Amino acid sequence: MKTPYKKPAFQTSRSNQISGGDRSLAQEVEPAVCNTIRRNIGDDSAQIRTYELEIGRRQEQIRRLQNDIAALELRRQQLRAAEADVPQLPGPDIPIQARGRLGALLRILKTLGQIHDAVILADAVNRAVAVRQAEQEIDRQVVRKVAEIEELERQLAGFQDRLDDRVDWMKRHFKAFKDNGCEGSAFNSYRFTPSSRTRRLLS
Structure with a gap:
C-alpha cells in the first residue's frame, strides 16, 4: 500500500504559518x-524646491544690481576726481549758470587773439558740463536700479513666506x-536634495 504524499514543511502556505503561531509578521505591516x-x-x-529656486534667482539678481550700483558710484568718484583737475578759470568755481558768461569771455579772448587762453577756457567749460551730465545719468541709473531691487525684495519676501508655509x-x-x-526615513520620499536650511528645520 502506497504512503500518502505529504508536503514538505517549507511548502506550507505563509498564511498558515502566520495564523498558526507567528502573528508578529502580520502586525509589522505599516498603515x-x-x-x-x-x-x-x-x-x-x-513645491519647496520651486520656491527655493525662485528665491535663489532673485537673490542673484539683487546681487548683480548692487554690483552695478557700486560700479556707478565708483564712476561718479572718478568723474569728480577728473573734474578736480579742470582748470579753474576765470574764478575758483565754474557753476553751470556761468556758461553764458564764460561763453562771452571765450569769444572776447578769441577776438583778442589769445587763442591759448581760449582753448583752456573752452576745455574747462566743456569738461565741467560733461561731468555734470554724466553725473545726472548716473543718478538716473542708480534710481532705476534701486527701484528694481525694491521690487525684487518684495517678490523675495513673498516667495520666502510661501516657502516657510510649505516647510x-x-x-x-x-x-x-x-x-x-x-x-x-521620511527623507527617502523627498524628491530633491533639500537645502541645508530646510534639512535643519526638518531634522
Whole structure:
C-alpha cells in the first residue's frame, strides 16, 4: 500500500504559518496612510524646491544690481576726481549758470587773439558740463536700479513666506510619518536634495 504524499514543511502556505503561531509578521505591516504621507512629502518637496529656486534667482539678481550700483558710484568718484583737475578759470568755481558768461569771455579772448587762453577756457567749460551730465545719468541709473531691487525684495519676501508655509506643512508630514510608524526615513520620499536650511528645520 502506497504512503500518502505529504508536503514538505517549507511548502506550507505563509498564511498558515502566520495564523498558526507567528502573528508578529502580520502586525509589522505599516498603515495604508503611510503611502499617502509619502506622496504628500514628494509633492511638497517639489513645491519647496520651486520656491527655493525662485528665491535663489532673485537673490542673484539683487546681487548683480548692487554690483552695478557700486560700479556707478565708483564712476561718479572718478568723474569728480577728473573734474578736480579742470582748470579753474576765470574764478575758483565754474557753476553751470556761468556758461553764458564764460561763453562771452571765450569769444572776447578769441577776438583778442589769445587763442591759448581760449582753448583752456573752452576745455574747462566743456569738461565741467560733461561731468555734470554724466553725473545726472548716473543718478538716473542708480534710481532705476534701486527701484528694481525694491521690487525684487518684495517678490523675495513673498516667495520666502510661501516657502516657510510649505516647510511647516512638511514638518507635519514628517511628524505623521513618525507617529504612524511608517517604515524607513521620511527623507527617502523627498524628491530633491533639500537645502541645508530646510534639512535643519526638518531634522
